[in-house]
Amino acid sequence: MLDPLVAVGPLRFGMDHDEVKAALDGEWNGGGQRTADGWRWTPYDGGCVTAVYDQDGCLAAVGIDARGGPFVRLDDVELIGQVPSEARAGILGLAARRGAAVGTNRSGDPQIAAWGVSMSTEQEWGRLPDGHVGRKDAVVTTALFTAPGVADDRAASVIMGHDVRDLVVNPGAWPVTPDHERPRWKWNPLEHVGPLRFGMSPHQVAAALGGETPAGRTGAFPFWFWKESGQWSLHTDHFERAGVTARYWYPEGVPELGAVTVHGRTGPQLHYEGIPLVGITPSVLDAAVIQHVEDHGLGLRFSPNGAAVPDGPNLYLDTARAEDGSVSEPTFCAEDYQI
Structure with a gap:
């Protein structure tokens, strides 16, 4: 369950690396990257959970990979591994009930600053008709969850390794030229x-x-x-x-x-x-x-x-x-x- 701006499942914002590692039963890949000003990201659980730490070593954001990461729910809305249009409809409905403003982030997906939620997508994987596991034709939802006062752009920049401000902004449409x-x-x-x-x-x-x-x-x-x-x-x-x-x-x-x-x-x-x-x-x-x-x-x-x-x-x-x-x-x- 997501407790907005407080916790994602067993991970509470403000935890240090050892506390995060313990909360995830010690599943740490090794690896990660530290920025010049002290922020860093670290992959856990086979790379399915990414933790972003601020200069003080406190958990500031959590990224969830849809391919093997945990499902995350806010009230009755599933946020991870869902059909994007269906997840968007669920988020808009919940936001309307709660009086929360929904914006659009740089990937063109819903962003709810009051909840510290920034949605995105990745390629869906699963079992193919020939029995092998591989990429499918659809995309599914993934998300970045942030602590209070942490901009999703800042957290995404740490994970991606370059300034997301330099990327082309998607307005929320994906037209395909015939x-x-x-x-x-x-x-x-x-x-x-x-x-x-x-x-x-x-x-x-x-x-x-x-x-x-x-x-x-x-x-x-x-x-x-x-x-x-x-x-x-x-x-x-x-x-x-x-x-x-x-x-x-x-x-x-x-x-x-x-x-x-x-x-x-x-x-x-x-x-x-x-x-x-x-x-x-x-x-x-x-x-x-x-x-x-x-x-x-x-x-x-x-x-x-x-x-x-x-x-x-x-x-x-x-x-x-x-x-x-x-x-x-x-x-x-x-x-x-x-x-």
């Missing part, structure tokens, strides 16, 4: 994606996209993202009109284009051996890739997110949310670039 309305791009594995060639500088990337100004960008200082010391390093440029995100790396000490993510909902369409890769239902794309690999005797691997990927082209197939479902969102990488 395939026939998408431009067609060609790609040559390990060399280029449409007009973008690996190794380009950020200025060259923007010029190749018609001079578009990035709608959002992420990066970091060498020790932590908001600590203004050392050289700030650019990680990504998000181009809303073109429907792509440019990802940079520093093999020679300066930013070079190392990968291109094509936005699943709005980006251009690209094909692999006749298979459309962008904006496709994940199960349909997985089946098509596996069938092609089997038909041609090629190598197959599964990425950490459960996607079937052909060996060779350094292709990563992720998903983008589309309301309660998801569509495919590929990332094309240079030869040695790792997501």
Whole structure:
């Protein structure tokens, strides 16, 4: 049960690390990250529960992973692992009964400051028709719960490792461009994606996209993202009109284009051996890739997110949310670039 601004199940805000560990029966993964100003996050219970501690080492926020984390309920509303539209309806109804204001956070999901609740989603996993456990076509709810006076943006920044203010804000809609309305791009594995060639500088990337100004960008200082010391390093440029995100790396000490993510909902369409890769239902794309690999005797691997990927082209197939479902969102990488 959630006791807003006080506790999430056995975890009470203000606990120290040892108390949190004991409350979770000692289930600590090791790992975690400390910020330059003393905040830190720590994963517990196989990474299904993430605790955020403030400078004094007191529990300030709790993130719950829907894949294996506990269910969390507020009154009669289940918050974790639910269909997003149904959870939103339940939250709005409860908020109306309690007189609480509901806003929209940066992911486009409900945020209730009076309860310290910020909702989000992640890909649903479960048993597939072939009996294996893998990613499904839907998304389900997850949430971040905060102590009094802790902004969800601040807690999310600690967990994510960059300033969430630099991300593109979703207004709460997930429109998907019909395939026939998408431009067609060609790609040559390990060399280029449409007009973008690996190794380009950020200025060259923007010029190749018609001079578009990035709608959002992420990066970091060498020790932590908001600590203004050392050289700030650019990680990504998000181009809303073109429907792509440019990802940079520093093999020679300066930013070079190392990968291109094509936005699943709005980006251009690209094909692999006749298979459309962008904006496709994940199960349909997985089946098509596996069938092609089997038909041609090629190598197959599964990425950490459960996607079937052909060996060779350094292709990563992720998903983008589309309301309660998801569509495919590929990332094309240079030869040695790792997501």
